[in-house]
Amino acid sequence: MKFRLLKTGFLPGAQNMAIDEAVLENIAKAQSEPTLRFYGWNPPTISIGYFQSLEEEVDLMACKNLGVDTVRRVTGGGAVLHDHEITYSIHIPEALGLVPAGILESYEKICDGVIKGLAVLGEVAPTGRIIGLASPRRLGLEAKFVPLNDLVVMQNGGMKKISGNAQTRKQGILLQHGTILLKVDVDKMFSLLKVPSEKLKGKLIDDVKQRVTSVSLALGREVAFEEAAEALEKGFAQAFPEVSFEDGTLSAEEKNLAEKLVKEKYGAEGWNNAR
Amino acid sequence: MKKAIYKVPNGKLLKISLEDHDGKIDSIKITGDFFMYPEEHIEKLEASLKGCELLVPALEARLKDFLEKTPTSFFGLDNASLVSTILSAA
Numbered sequence: 001m002k003f004r005l006l007k008t009g010f011l012p013g014a015q016n017m018a019i020d021e022a023v024l025e026n027i028a029k030a031q032s033e034p035t036l037r038f039y040g041w042n043p044p045t046i047s048i049g050y051f052q053s054l055e056e057e058v059d060l061m062a063c064k065n066l067g068v069d070t071v072r073r074v075t076g077g078g079a080v081l082h083d084h085e086i087t088y089s090i091h092i093p094e095a096l097g098l099v100p101a102g103i104l105e106s107y108e109k110i111c112d113g114v115i116k117g118l119a120v121l122g123e124v125a126p127t128g129r130i131i132g133l134a135s136p137r138r139l140g141l142e143a144k145f146v147p148l149n150d151l152v153v154m155q156n157g158g159m160k161k162i163s164g165n166a167q168t169r170k171q172g173i174l175l176q177h178g179t180i181l182l183k184v185d186v187d188k189m190f191s192l193l194k195v196p197s198e199k200l201k202g203k204l205i206d207d208v209k210q211r212v213t214s215v216s217l218a219l220g221r222e223v224a225f226e227e228a229a230e231a232l233e234k235g236f237a238q239a240f241p242e243v244s245f246e247d248g249t250l251s252a253e254e255k256n257l258a259e260k261l262v263k264e265k266y267g268a269e270g271w272n273n274a275r
Numbered sequence: 276m277k278k279a280i281y282k283v284p285n286g287k288l289l290k291i292s293l294e295d296h297d298g299k300i301d302s303i304k305i306t307g308d309f310f311m312y313p314e315e316h317i318e319k320l321e322a323s324l325k326g327c328e329l330l331v332p333a334l335e336a337r338l339k340d341f342l343e344k345t346p347t348s349f350f351g352l353d354n355a356s357l358v359s360t361i362l363s364a365a
Contacts, residue, residue: 051308074314077308078288103312
């Protein structure tokens with residue numbers, strides 16, 4: 001079974017979300033193949049979940065001052081600062097039977113691709129050369145799935161979040177996108193997000209610092225986007241052995257639809273401020 | 276606008292904003308980082324709660340009726356949390 005592998009580089013939030021939707025629409029019409037996509041965000045962007053209120057969650061003035069973009073996702077879940085990270089999205093027609101029907105079980109199955117990718121990352125030498133399996137130096141980044149939709153790694157004796165994931169199903173297509181933190185800046189995150197209580201903000205920041213990590217922190221070395229993409233590609237190939245992931249590009253129809261969705265939806269106030 | 280925030284046990288953060296009048300819901304907004312499928316049902320759910328008495332049995336019945344007529348699944352959210360958070364906002 002063939003999946004298209006897309007690498008769309010670093011794009012603004014509205015474009016990124018528009019591409020995910022345009023791809024879904026085209027797969028639903030059987031005009032595109034099931035797709036695994038890796039992407040980054042430029043400028044850095046806060047995405048909010050479908051059910052969140054932009055003005056309640058995000059300090060829009062602070063975002064403006066720091067050049068951070070905002071966009072509302074088609075998926076539920078929480079607000080995410082997409083800065084030093086890699087995002088994947090995978091579009092799987094439910095009829096293919098590749099993932100369980102249950103929501104939690106399907107999260108777990110897809111997140112297994114990320115887990116296997118993070119394990120591969122641990123096996124890659126800083127030069128990018130894969131250390132052979134016989135090598136005694138297998139670092140391995142051991143992540144595990146924690147319901148409902150997070151991945152954690154063990155660090156300093158505690159479980160720390162390294163990835164968040166969100167899923168929707170539309171027109172028979174399962175779309176899951178998720179982010180893997182390559183670096184984390186909790187202070188920056190909180191300078192952009194609104195918290196329920198200013199009084200408790202300091203404590204909240206300390207809590208999150210205890211509970212969140214990044215690939216670079218967990219591995220003890222910097223990991224670039226390209227290296228992470230390569231590792232995740234291998235991880236998804238291991239998690240879905242029946243699928244062959246082949247490099248592809250966006251079709252003209254997808255590009256046109258994405259452009260329209262940027263104008264009419266993800267780049268428009270009506271959508272972003274709907275809740 | 277009256278508000279309440281609740282962390283659903285083993286679930287997500289639920290935020291309720293509502294206006295009420297004579298013990299009934301005038302308008303309600305349900306936000307948070309939960310999941311609901313299909314997502315587009317959120318506005319229908321909010322509309323279905325309009326006019327509902329702010330009492331446990333009335334809210335439970337209204338919610339049950341909505342979910343029967345408009346099949347919707349929650350993830351990181353449950354009926355009991357929704358009812359209790361609406362009441363704590365009121």
